[in-house]
Amino acid sequence: MAAQTKKLGGLRDSFQGAREYQQIEGLQSEVEELKAEVARLKSLELDSLQQSQLEGQIAELTAQLAARSGIHRIAVGKIDRDEAQPRTVFPPAIVQERSESLRTKGQLTPIIVIPTGDRYKLFEGELRWRGAQKLGWEELEAVFLTVAASLNATEIFERQVVTSIQSQRLHDLDIAEAIIKLTVDRYPNWAGRETEIPKALHAALRQMEREGTAPDFNALKIADPQTQQLWLDSLENKDEEKQIFQTILGLQLHPASINKHILPLLKVSDDVKAAIREYGIEGSKAKQIDRLTPEYLGQSDEDALKIRAEVIQQITEDKLSLIETKMLIEDTIDTHAPTPVIKPDRVVRVTVKVNKLLADINTAQELADLERALKEIQKALKIKRSDLQQLT
Amino acid sequence: MTLQQKSSQSKVAKRQIRICIASNAGGSGKTTAAVHLAYAIAHKGFKVTIIELDISSSLSTFTGLSMNPEPQDSIAAVFEPDFAGNYPLKPVWVEKTDKITAIQGGEAIERVIREIPLNPRGHYLLKDRLEDYPLAADVILFDTPATLEPMGVVALAASTHVLSPIKPENKDAEGFAGFIRWYFRQLSELRLRPKPEILGFVPNRVDWAETAMHRNFLGLNKQGKLRTDIDLSDTLPVLIEEMGIHCFPAIRQSNYYLNASLERLPLQLYRPGCDAIKDFDPITAKIVELLTEA
Incomplete structure (x- = not known):
């Protein structure tokens, strides 16, 4: 028996590695499924029931992490704000509201942190953390996102953007800056040319509009990655534009709406x-x-x-x-x-x-020609307006 | 078991099941599993196609098909840019069944292996083909080589399920942990949707009577039954079940397989009623369940 344990003990270690891969993949799919469901909900006019479903799903992710490695009480002083966190807008009124809710109702859901050495980097829950500081609390309940250790900085940032967009807490300006940062992080060919990104997107969309080749972005933004990739592959000879679309669609956002409403905020x-x-x-x-x-x-x-x-x-x-x-x-x-x-x-x-x-004008043909010219002008006007x- | 399978009734499958038979160890019995499962499923009345993605052409050993067919008569043809659905299907064991066909691999796929990284759809090519030009088969079995890159990945991308035969020995067992890591990494990197599920792991070529290592790794006694006198927690089946992956009962090592292959026949036809072949029954039953469940 002892001999057998010795012989096979190493096997358990080998499977530990396999188990970690399983967990990473599992977490990724859960986040992905969550993302898809949230995107579906967001495509609808959200009533209060759906809004609470949305919140429920974020809570579920937290619960899944809790089930994996438990809920821990950690010192507020040991939590570091993630400087790369996409959300930068924290109006005092909202922090005040959150700290009031913490005081009266207590902490309802754990925050999500990434253990790093003997400190913790905040992944999700900055409002609760700020609220707790305001109240002078010493500890907060947290779940550990250990899987993030194997992700690189760009991936962590992207996941933060995704969770934040899901919970609708990112300001449009944060989203605009996140899109630029993600594009440059992933595609270094854009480094130093950040201001050209909105222009390139705008030009690409304009061309699609002119040529009538714009896809149904509403469907595409919530499509699975493979369908998105198929469309991206159809953009031949446009590698740089493809990179921008890939970033935006990867976040399940609508490129035309990003172009029109979000990116202009950078200026x-x-x-x-x-x-x-x-x-x-x-x-x-x-x-x-x-x-x-x-x-x-x-x-x-x-x-x-x-x-x-x-x-x-x-x-x-x-x-x-x-x-x-x-x-x-x-x-x-x-x-x-x-x-x-x-x-x-x-x-x-x-x-x-x-x-x-x-x-x-004397003939119907001439009149039709003029009508066609006017339509062209109307189209040009529309483009000019945008x-x-x-x-x- | 009847020899005249031609007359056996055809069944209607509710869906096509595509199984990637893979492991990252040589000699684990992938081809043996593929041909015997093919026959067993066909015997239940379903149409089966075996697709060989291996250079070694080992499928011909069991089927009598000629070794190393020309590229146009092999799976290489399916990867050609102008492929239009004319799969080079070859019926096998024609005197006994009309439900099994094969597409051979062999040396013809060397070029395919070199060119996959250059193709924009690369690892998704076979999946694309099977979607664009569906094969008239209820079950497709991919017989893959022990080196998983690139043909194992190509097969995984095209599969609905994964079955991994493995010899319960230390090198192979370590290899299986590596195989699971590979599987989950591919799921993440290729973003396969729907995900090919692991049907299960099969301890294969097991000699519980003569080989102590086999007994130890599987926690079996000399009669092939689960031992009750030792702690089983570090045995292969337990470690695998702990991960939520099913572990099928062991398939025993038998010289009959070798003898059958010399006759170019599956064991079911070579020696009808042979006990050893019943080891495949649980896997066959699982596949039939997948084919017929609503």
């Missing part, structure tokens, strides 16, 4: 970005505030900065809606901006020309 001025981080101002409002440029207001840089600061304060203090924000911005421009210069009316000239053409939206 807002630094003081507006700071306001986003401090007060959690929504992206749509931030873009409105960013319209108040020195040129547009006819003011010096310094004065424009001051005007924007006042506007930001009013928006956050009075909790203005998007429409109210727009009105405030219009008012501000009216008050400060010089009278706009009236340009010679090119529209009138074009209309006159078209009317002349119409008068000359260009302008990209710029502003």
Whole structure:
């Protein structure tokens, strides 16, 4: 018996390695399945029931980790915020709310940490951690994500982005920055050319629109990786664009919507970005505030900065809606901006020309030709409009 | 067991099952398992195709098919860019059954092995083919070589299930742990969906009467029964079951297999009623269950 144990003891060690691979794969599929289900839920208009399902699934992931290696009480002081964490917007009001909930209800779910040496890197639960610090708590319940040790920094970051998008806690600006960071991390050919990424995506989408080759992104973003890969493979000779699409689709996000609503936030001025981080101002409002440029207001840089600061304060203090924000911005421009210069009316000239053409038309064929030309112009207008939206 | 299988009734399968028979050790009995399972499943009334992905052409040993067919008559043809569904199927044991066909490997696949890394769909090629041009078979058995890269990966990507025969000896058992690591790594890296499931592990070529190492690794006594006088926790079947992987009962070593191969026949035809062949029954039953369950 003793001899047998000795002979076979090494076998158990060999299988330990196999078991670790099984766990890594299992966790990856669980995260993937979770991701798919969450994406499905997000494609629907979420009612409160579905919202709670979504939260339930994140809780399930935590439970799965707890089942694997138990729930531990760890010192709050030993937890390090992950500097590479994609979420950077933590408005004080939300931290306050969370700390209040911790105080009255206690910690409902463990946070997820990655053990590193004798400290812990935070993977999920920064709000609870901040709330606990505010309350002066010494310990928090945590589950260990040991599998992450075998992942590289890019993979950890990507998983954080995914869990954060799932729980809808990432600000649009965080998502925009995460997409750039992931693209550059994965494809070093983009290093030093970060600002070209939104432009390349925009150009690629425009071309697809022109050629009518844009796929159904709503279906594609939630498709399995193989289906996504099939579509990516169809983008011949466009390796760099493929990389951007791969990053965005890999996060189950909609490339056209990222292009239109998310990436433009990277261009807002630094003081507006700071306001986003401090007060959690929504992206749509931030873009409105960013319209108040020195040129547009006819003011010096310094004065424009001051005007924007006042506007930001009013928006956050009075909790203005998007429409109210727009009105405030219009008012501000009216008050400060010089009278706009009236340009010679090119529209009138074009209309006159078209009317002349119409008068000359005699056959149905000619009329059809003109109609086709007008359709082309309409298409071009649509593209121009999206260009302008990209710029502003 | 009837010899006249041609007259046996055809059954209707609810789905096609594609089984990757693989292990990362030579001589573990992969080809032996493939041909005997093929016959057993066909005997139950289902159509079976064996696809050989090995250079060694060992399938011809059991089937009498000529060794090393020309590329166009081998699985290499299926990897050609202009392949249009004309699988080079060869019926085997035609006098006894009309339900078994084979596509041979052999030296013709050397070029395929070299070119797979250059192909954009590489490891997914066989899967693509079987999806684009479905084979009229209820069960496809992939007989793979002991080196898993690249043909083992190609077979895994095309499979719905995995069956791993293994000799219960130290080198092979360590190898099996490596095989499991390989399997889970492939699942992650190839992102196979749906995942090919491990049907189970089969202790193969087991000689419990004569080989102490076999008994120790499997926790069996000289009669081939589970021992009750020792702690079984570090035996191969327990370690494997702990991972949630099924472990089939052992298949014994028998010279009849060798003798049957000299006649180019499966044991069922060479020596009807032979006891040893019953060792395959649990695996056959499991596959039939997969074919017929709703």
